[in-house]
Amino acid sequence: MKKVIHRGNTRGFADHGWLQSFHTFSFAGYYNPERIHFGALRVLNDDTVKGGMGFGSHPHDNMEIVSIPLSGALEHKDNTGRHKIINQHDVQIMSAGSGIQHSEFNASKTEPVKFLQIWLFPKQKDITPRYDQKTFDPEGRNNQLQTVVSPEENDATLWINQDAWFSLGKFDKDRTISYTPKLEGNGAYLLVLKGKVEAGGEVLENRDALGVSEYGSLDIKVLEDAEFLLMDVPMLS
Known part of the structure; x- marks a missing residue:
């Protein structure tokens, strides 16, 4: 990673x-x-x-x-x-x-x-x-990721002209999420909007961000009630 x-x-x-x-x-x-x-x-x-x-x-x-x-x-x-x-x-x-x-x-x-x-x-x-x-109904991101942007044309998300997925989450303390890339070779960029999480061996608080690439999965442990945006994007040179 x-x-x-x-x-x-x-x-x-x-x-x-x-x-x-x-x-x-x-x-x-x-x-x-x-x-x-x-x-x-x-x-x-x-x-x-x-x-x-x-x-x-x-x-x-x-x-x-x-x-x-x-x-x-x-x-x-x-x-x-x-x-x-x-x-x-x-x-x-x-x-x-x-x-x-x-x-x-x-x-x-x-x-x-x-x-x-x-x-x-x-x-x-x-x-x-x-x-x-x-x-998007904010209840749809309680203790789960709510995908709001994707390259898939459907009624559930907004279509983007890129192989990228954006997901919003609002999680209670002590929850753990394991995230895997939507597309092989994509990276993930995690922005903490509120609260505190641990991801990739790093503790992240309000407005801290972590980008990971060449990874199999990213474990996100919620240390305090937290809201975050996770962006799954191609790793362009």
């Missing part, structure tokens, strides 16, 4: 007043040559946006973009005429493909919105831009 540890307090940080953003990987003004990507996982931003504020219209291409609100709601608009609200317990995916313009604003004028924005390199380039979102 190969592993990399990204402690929450070692992430890049940008304070724009209206936006506080922690960067796990090199992004915008934060550059760390040892943190460019983990396999297909290119960006993992942990953002808080003040009420009434947001990102004006801007372009993307050839990137799979996943947004997961942790509290509050996001308002999405793009140049296809789409206008959506993404709430807590929703997950949004956008295939930028051959090119798309979009904006994201806090849907509230007063309350902050906290969300994860995650970018993956696509499996196929220059596809027709696409958008989807889905609401």
